[in-house]
Each structure stands twice: as C-alpha cells, then as structure tokens.
Amino acid sequence: MNIQKTILAVCTGSLLLSGCATTGGESAGGSSNSDTAMRCAAFGAGGALLGAVLGGKSGAVKGAVAGLAACAVVEIASRQTKSSAEVDRQYRVSNRNQLPPNAKIDSYSTLVTPNGIVKAGDAIKIQSTIRAVSGANEPVQEIREVLIAYAPTGEEFKRGEKKVNDSAGSGEYDNSFTLRLPQGAPQGIYRLKTQVFLNGRPMIAKETNMQVAELSGARTLASLDR
Numbered sequence: 001m002n003i004q005k006t007i008l009a010v011c012t013g014s015l016l017l018s019g020c021a022t023t024g025g026e027s028a029g030g031s032s033n034s035d036t037a038m039r040c041a042a043f044g045a046g047g048a049l050l051g052a053v054l055g056g057k058s059g060a061v062k063g064a065v066a067g068l069a070a071c072a073v074v075e076i077a078s079r080q081t082k083s084s085a086e087v088d089r090q091y092r093v094s095n096r097n098q099l100p101p102n103a104k105i106d107s108y109s110t111l112v113t114p115n116g117i118v119k120a121g122d123a124i125k126i127q128s129t130i131r132a133v134s135g136a137n138e139p140v141q142e143i144r145e146v147l148i149a150y151a152p153t154g155e156e157f158k159r160g161e162k163k164v165n166d167s168a169g170s171g172e173y174d175n176s177f178t179l180r181l182p183q184g185a186p187q188g189i190y191r192l193k194t195q196v197f198l199n200g201r202p203m204i205a206k207e208t209n210m211q212v213a214e215l216s217g218a219r220t221l222a223s224l225d226r
Contacts, residue, residue, distance in 0.1 A: 064151070065151045065153060068151055068186075071182035072179065072180065072181050072182060072185075073179075074160035074178070076161075076175070076176065077178075078162055078176070079173065080165070080166070080171055080172070081173060081174055082172035084170040084171050087132075091133045091170075100135045101136055101138075102137055102138040103133065103141075103198055104133055105131070106131045107130070108128065108130050108196055110127065110128045110129075113125050122180070123180060124179045124181070124192075125179075126147060126177045126194060127175075127176045128177075128194060129172065130175060130196055131171075132170060132172075132198060140168060140169055140170055141199050142163055142165065142198070143164050143171075143197075144162065144196070144197040145162055145194060145197075146159065146160070146194065146197065147179070147193070148193045148194075149179060149191075150191040150193070152188025152189055153188075154191075160179075177194070188211070189210070189211050190209070191207060191209055192209075192210060193205060193206070193207045194206050
C-alpha cells in the first residue's frame with residue numbers, strides 16, 4: 001500500500017503576526033522559521049497587543065483569530081486499505097451483483113481523538129475511513145477530503161485538503177488530519193468540519209465541536225460529541 005503524508009502550514013500574515021512556520025521542506029530564510037516560532041510562542045501576548053491596537057475586546061478577538069490563522073498547523077496522511085477489486089466485489093455481493101449507475105461514496109466515517117481533555121498545542125486527530133465505488137457509467141476519478149477549522153467567533157481560520165487516491169477506480173482509504181492549535185489559543189468552542197468530494201462534487205460532511213477551557217490553571221482542550 002502506498003502511504004502519503006502532506007504537512008500543511010498555511011500562512012496568513014496580519015499586523016503583529018506574520019510569516020509562516022513549516023514542518024519539513026526548505027526554509028525561505030535562515031532566521032525566518034525561528035522568528036515566526038518566537039512570534040507564535042508569544043501568541044497570547046500578541047493577541048492582546050493587537051487587540052489594544054484594534055480597540056477593546058473585539059479587537060483582542062480579531063487578534064486571536066489572526067494568530068490562529070498564522071500559527072495553527074494541519075498535518076495530513078492517507079493510505080489505501082482495500083483495492084478496487086475488493087471494494088467492487090463486496091458491493092456486488094450486497095447489490096445483486098451490480099454496480100451503481102454512477103460513482104458513489106459507499107461509506108464515510110470519522111473519529112476524533114482524544115475524546116477527553118488535552119493541552120492546547122497537543123495533537124487533535126480527525127481520522128476518516130472513506131469507501132468509494134465506481135459506477136457502471138462513471139468511474140471514480142478523484143476522492144478528496146477537506147478539513148475546515150472554525151474559531152469560537154465562527155470564522156474559518158485553518159483549512160487542509162488532500163486527494164486520497166493515487167489512481168482511478170473503487171477503493172477504501174484511511175485519511176487523517178492532525179490539527180495543532182498554538183499555545184495561547186483563545187477559549188471557546190471550535191467547530192471542525194470535514195467533507196468528502198467525489199469527482200469534484202461535494203458529498204457527505206461531518207462536524208465535531210471542540211472546547212478550549214481553563215482547568216486547574218491550565219489551558220486545555222475538551223471534545224464535545226455531536
């Protein structure tokens with residue numbers, strides 16, 4: 001089985017928070033990554049300072065969202081777990097030896113871990129299992145999964161996406177997004193949305209809520225099942 005891993009560190013520059021920290025790959029400059037790391041390490045203070053510039057509590061919130069966009073990281077990995085022949089055979093057994101007329105997502109499930117509480121900055125993993133079946137009139141060409149993370153304000157601050165199949169045809173795949181919020185991430189409820197696209201068409205979507213809260217003086221992250 002082929003295993004692919006893509007690490008996305010999408011960079012959004014904003015006033016006090018600029019630059020982009022990456023994992024792997026080539027650095028644009030010798031001090032660029034260390035400079036951004038220092039900015040993200042001071043994320044909490046940066047959000048407060050930016051809030052003072054923008055004015056009041058709403059300004060602090062805007063600064064926090066800007067910090068999340070700049071400093072949060074999404075890692076993505078995928079692998080094929082069942083071949084085209086296996087998936088087609090299993091579908092035919094349950095459907096009178098016939099394939100569907102058009103390509104379809106036969107199964108899509110997600111699991112978010114941890115299910116308890118973790119410190120901000122630790123890994124939040126969204127693990128998906130996707131099974132796609134080619135149709136008699138339309139083969140599976142592309143299976144793509146997208147993750148969108150929303151801040152407590154409701155604004156999108158991070159997005160990751162991945163084409164999970166290497167070749168056309170039916171198949172079953174494991175795909176995972178690992179989201180790391182920066183230290184100092186604001187408290188509140190974060191919404192995580194994943195959606196599968198088949199041959200460019202939006203298909204099934206899943207949503208999970210995560211809550212950042214203070215517990216015994218430590219900033220932690222709790223899962224809220226929906």
